[in-house]
Amino acid sequence: MRGNKLHKDTLVIHEGYDDKAHHGSLTTPIYQTSTFSFESAKQGELRFSGEEAGPIYSRLGNPTVHVLEERMKMLENGKGALAFGSGMAAVSTVLVHLTKSGDHILCTRGIYGCTFGLLSIMEEKYNITHDLIRMGTEEEIEKAIKPETVCIYVETPINPTMELVDLHAVVNVAKRHGLKVVVDNTFSSPYLQNPLTIGVDFVLHSATKYINGHGDVIAGLLVGNDKDEMDKIRMSAQKDYGGIISPFDAWLLIRGLKTLPVRMERHTSNAEKLLAYLKNHPLVEQVFYPFDEDNPQYEIAKRQMSAGGGLISFTIKGGRDEAQHFMDSLSLIKIAVSLGDAETLIQHPATMTHSVVPEEKRLAMGITDSLIRLSVGLENADDLLADLAGAFEKMKVTEVNTNI
Ligand SMILES: Cc1ncc(COP(=O)(O)O)c(C=O)c1O
Structure with missing residues (x-):
């Protein structure tokens, strides 16, 4: 209208x-109803023929x-x-x-x-x-x-x-x-x-x-x-x-x-803060985010999106074990598939959302064992940064221990 x-x-x-x-x-x-009554049999006929607008049955x-x-x-x-x-x-x-x-x-x-x-x-x-x-x-x-x-x-x-x-x-x-x-x-x-x-x-x-x-x-x-x-x-x-x-x-x-507009703005501003942190972390290999100025596809992003949104993917140094260890070391950020929620969620695509894809095709899609997907939520960004930092810290401790 x-x-x-x-x-x-x-x-x-x-x-x-x-x-x-x-x-x-x-x-x-x-309108928690399965069906709608008609005023007359004629009205039912007209609704079914499409000559009269109005509800018939909730599947339709x-x-x-x-x-x-x-x-x-x-x-x-x-x-x-x-x-x-x-x-x-x-x-x-x-x-x-x-x-x-x-x-x-x-x-x-x-x-x-x-x-x-x-x-x-x-x-x-x-x-x-x-x-x-x-x-x-x-x-x-x-x-x-x-x-x-x-x-x-x-x-x-x-x-x-x-x-x-x-x-x-x-x-x-x-x-x-x-x-x-x-x-x-x-x-x-x-x-x-x-x-x-x-x-x-x-x-x-x-x-x-x-x-x-x-x-x-x-x-x-x-x-x-x-x-x-x-x-x-x-x-x-x-x-x-x-x-x-x-x-x-x-x-x-x-x-x-x-609340979609206000949520998307907050998802994006939180993601930008986490992006800056992840890009500079020594245990992170690569970070993927549409509105990252260093992203070779940044021009495409700007042409078709108005902001980067709340999703960041990154690869961690190591492979599946390191990725899982990192995820297990988080406390505030939840290990869960899905995205776009108020809660920040983290998942390991190779063993979770994309585990049905045969390995060869998965790797061709760029889904390696060290890839992690983060759906940045609506919490205070400083608390999220502290959680990430704590998990990286735990990884470093384990790295040192295994090196001894
Ligand atoms: C990009 C994308 N498309 C489609 C789907 C399927 O949606 P649903 O789980 O609501 O059936 C998902 C679910 O995670 C998704 O991430």
Whole structure:
């Protein structure tokens, strides 16, 4: 409705909800119902035929979920949005929508472990093949396109290596070849990056992460740049596969979204402080963060993101043992997968989120045994720095002991 005229920080609070239509309730009511009664059989007929707008059954649409979808649509500058019961439900729905047996998907060389698992199932069972490639230049992308390629699937920043993919380059190639582009925008959140404005066709999120922001929901969102196509997905892939979100979880996301801008700003400022510390630590080999001036991809970051966000990856001197020892030596920072929560979380991708990826492919993605991913939370940065320093100190002590 108002959308485009509002700034993002206002939109996340007001878009898609009119309190006057809900007895003045300041917050969106939770329509915790499976079905909706009709005033007459005729009304039921009209709702089913689409001649009259209105709810029918919560798998086909729910007023609480609708507010979330409208808000997300505007936030990502899309024409339609759908909410799901998990990020993976959004990933599988869009990929099933776009492909048929015999088709080919071109993917960035790094993708979330379960997305890789889904692509492996699609290949084994339905002969929908894929290639994971470095998308460094337009030529590199162009060379990998096959006659049967139907879409390009991109993560940027890539989970967990933080490698960036130039979205303008991807869109240029896709347009030349009539391919759809899907971007997993989980790592940036809609506050820091809006791929649809660059010409991408679909953006998806694991809303479990920054959109919710409080670590208490599993959910997904898909936003598209074509209303008719999104309506089609709602009434086919989403309705028939059934991976919908519950009204209560949608409500939690509506609540979470309201603070997304302030949270992203704090995640980013905390991450910048930790980045400066990690870059100068003798036990750290390499640090990967989009808005690091020493990052060779900094120019790409500035072109498509408004700030670096809360995720930092780094390699520690040594291998798996040293990485695990470091993580075990932390006290405030929690060892957990997921990201985008108030709590700072640390994980070891090779043995956790990306353990399903065969070693050879994992290493080709840049996920070595010494790589650690840090999701910087909202705590006081000094407390986080003290925790990191304490863990490095413990490593040094052990190093000295083993050298004796
Ligand atoms: C980049 C990315 N995409 C998709 C997913 C899947 O989301 P969900 O766990 O909400 O199904 C994740 C989960 O960690 C993720 O990190």
